[in-house]
Amino acid sequence: MDALMQFIYSGLTVGAVYALVALGFTIIYNASDVVNFAQGEFVMLGGMITVFAFDAGLPLPLAALTAIVATAAIGVALNKFAIEPARGAPVVSLIIITIGASILIRGASQVIFDKQLHRLPAFSGDDPIHLLGATLLPQSLWVICGAFAIFIGLWLFFTRTLLGKAVLATANNRLAAQLVGINTGFVMTLSFALSAAIGALAGVLVTPITLVSYDVGVGLALKGFAAAMLGGMGNPKGALVGGLLLGLFEALTAGYISSQYKEAVAFVVILAVLFVMPQGLFGEKKTERV
Amino acid sequence: MLSVEGLRSAYGHIEVLHGIDLNVSSKEIVTVVGANGAGKTTLLKCLSGTQPSTGGDIRFRGDALTSVPAFKRLKRGLSQSPEGRQIFTNLSVEENLRLGAFLFTDERVDKDMEDAFQMFPILKEKRNLAAGGLSGGQQQMLAIARALMGRPHCLLLDEPSMGLAPLLVAQIFDVVKSLREREVTVLLVEQNAFGALKIADRGYVMETGRITLAGAAAELIADPRVREAYLGI
Numbered sequence: 332m333d334a335l336m337q338f339i340y341s342g343l344t345v346g347a348v349y350a351l352v353a354l355g356f357t358i359i360y361n362a363s364d365v366v367n368f369a370q371g372e373f374v375m376l377g378g379m380i381t382v383f384a385f386d387a388g389l390p391l392p393l394a395a396l397t398a399i400v401a402t403a404a405i406g407v408a409l410n411k412f413a414i415e416p417a418r419g420a421p422v423v424s425l426i427i428i429t430i431g432a433s434i435l436i437r438g439a440s441q442v443i444f445d446k447q448l449h450r451l452p453a454f455s456g457d458d459p460i461h462l463l464g465a466t467l468l469p470q471s472l473w474v475i476c477g478a479f480a481i482f483i484g485l486w487l488f489f490t491r492t493l494l495g496k497a498v499l500a501t502a503n504n505r506l507a508a509q510l511v512g513i514n515t516g517f518v519m520t521l522s523f524a525l526s527a528a529i530g531a532l533a534g535v536l537v538t539p540i541t542l543v544s545y546d547v548g549v550g551l552a553l554k555g556f557a558a559a560m561l562g563g564m565g566n567p568k569g570a571l572v573g574g575l576l577l578g579l580f581e582a583l584t585a586g587y588i589s590s591q592y593k594e595a596v597a598f599v600v601i602l603a604v605l606f607v608m609p610q611g612l613f614g615e616k617k618t619e620r621v
Numbered sequence: 622m623l624s625v626e627g628l629r630s631a632y633g634h635i636e637v638l639h640g641i642d643l644n645v646s647s648k649e650i651v652t653v654v655g656a657n658g659a660g661k662t663t664l665l666k667c668l669s670g671t672q673p674s675t676g677g678d679i680r681f682r683g684d685a686l687t688s689v690p691a692f693k694r695l696k697r698g699l700s701q702s703p704e705g706r707q708i709f710t711n712l713s714v715e716e717n718l719r720l721g722a723f724l725f726t727d728e729r730v731d732k733d734m735e736d737a738f739q740m741f742p743i744l745k746e747k748r749n750l751a752a753g754g755l756s757g758g759q760q761q762m763l764a765i766a767r768a769l770m771g772r773p774h775c776l777l778l779d780e781p782s783m784g785l786a787p788l789l790v791a792q793i794f795d796v797v798k799s800l801r802e803r804e805v806t807v808l809l810v811e812q813n814a815f816g817a818l819k820i821a822d823r824g825y826v827m828e829t830g831r832i833t834l835a836g837a838a839a840e841l842i843a844d845p846r847v848r849e850a851y852l853g854i
Binding site for chain 1 (some may be wrong): 658669670671690691692693695696699700707708709710711712718720721723726755767768770771841
């Protein structure tokens with residue numbers, strides 16, 4: 332029983348990271364139908380920039396803020412210089428552009444920063460919290476609460492605000508969005524900035540637990556993408572649940588079977604779910620009349 | 622209110638509008654009729670800014686419009702219900718209407734929505750359903766209602782009768798006629814020449830990118846050339 336609780340805690344922590352990456356996917360996907368494979372690089376940048384700013388003497392909160400703002404700016408630049416010039420290209424081409432961008436960002440970070448693993452001090456110390464017979468690091472709580480806070484913020488944004496609806500409208504029908512007065516160029520800029528900022532925040536939160544190096548983005552993007560697909564692409568609720576489930580599958584497999592199989596089992600479960608529900612757990616079936 | 626002079630537009634190297642002259646005065650209903658491929662939709666797209674013009678002038682309420690991007694034209698008072706309806710299929714009917722008033726946040730938005738529901742009661746019934754599930758006629762009503770939510774001085778309507786059953790066509794044309802009381806100026810583009818000319822004050826006949834006839838709607842209906850070519854009489 333104690334072991335189970337321990338696995339659940341570690342699964343929720345890892346799952347919350349996947350959920351944060353998946354939430355980042357959600358925004359850009361909602362605005363443009365593009366799956367941004369540079370999302371993992373945003374997480375890496377968040378961690379890396381924070382580490383280097385912190386080592387340069389900035390207090391941790393300020394270093395984190397610097398990283399989030401800088402990464403958001405890089406997200407905006409990605410849209411401006413890589414996605415926008417290719418407007419009108421098929422979605423697949425745009426996705427390949429984002430893969431190219433992720434390779435570029437990774438390479439540049441290797442040169443600008445270095446190839447070492449880096450760590451940050453935990454925000455609220457390293458004394459484990461005893462809860463229901465197992466222990467939990469305070470930093471895990473930061474990650475889990477961060478994922479929930481971002482989820483609630485995004486959910487309110489897309490369902491309660493006119494600007495959020497404008498983002499959805501832009502993805503659904505860009506022409507009509509312009510006709511009702513929505514500046515679709517601005518919506519795209521905003522989406523990339525928000526996505527990148529959420530990615531960077533994930534990086535900041537998770538670096539004290541998992542460490543960061545220039546190449547952590549690849550794996551995170553893949554897991555985040557899998558989580559988003561499992562939950563239903565484009566739905567914040569799906570991203571959160573998908574991420575947490577994926578983390579739990581991995582942790583339980585690692586605990587009860589073998590850590591070598593943790594990814595295999597997780598992906599088999601995802602395949603099984605998608606086989607029965609191709610639109611994901613919370614994805615909407617699209618029905619359209621013409 | 623709206624004046625177009627020598628308007629040209631092209632898709633690549635192929636010019637489809639060869640210098641269009643057209644005027645719409647305040648509170649008029651003006652129709653542009655013509656066969657498929659005459660360039661009517663291209664003309665409206667140039668007016669709403671979703672298709673670039675390659676020459677000529679568009680003036681609206683005294684200002685040049687040619688260089689104003691599409692998303693800023695509604696703020697100037699020009700609203701379009703586009704060809705093929707172009708509603709937000711993934712969003713609910715109510716969300717579509719709310720987005721029609723994207724530029725506004727005052728309490729008049731609620732009142733305008735009530736007006737829209739009064740004009741098209743079926744939309745009220747389906748207000749929480751995804752717009753993509755509506756029938757063609759209901760989608761057309763939604764497109765018109767959404768365009769009106771933007772509080773236009775001038776409404777551009779592209780083929781509102783296309784693909785609809787005769788009963789629905791009559792209902793849509795009744796609504797367009799009723800816009801006169803709401804003091805909205807209307808530019809209506811239609812293949813259904815008879816229906817459009819019956820409710821319009823004036824009309825233009827368009828053929829292969831040019832205006833070939835212009836006049837009062839009643840005169841055009843009586844004109845033998847129009848009757849032969851478009852009314853099938």
